[in-house]
Amino acid sequence: MRLGGGNTTTDTPNPSRLQKHLSGVDYPAEHDDLVNAARGQGADEEIIKALQGIPDKEHDGPNAVSEAVSGKS
Numbered sequence: 001m002r003l004g005g006g007n008t009t010t011d012t013p014n015p016s017r018l019q020k021h022l023s024g025v026d027y028p029a030e031h032d033d034l035v036n037a038a039r040g041q042g043a044d045e046e047i048i049k050a051l052q053g054i055p056d057k058e059h060d061g062p063n064a065v066s067e068a069v070s071g072k073s
Contacts, residue, residue: 013050022038022065
């Protein structure tokens, strides 16, 4: 059972669109830093909710964030 946003394949943002809204993030990055960076880059609610649904931990890089959002981590 996954905790958090309950993302499924149909409501997971496109990884390239997700990373567009995280440009400039210095990794490793904390959960809140990712959400705040996406907001600052003008991310829509789908991206924000996806990031809010990932584990509240330090993420090592863009691939780790994409995997967390897609439920692979």
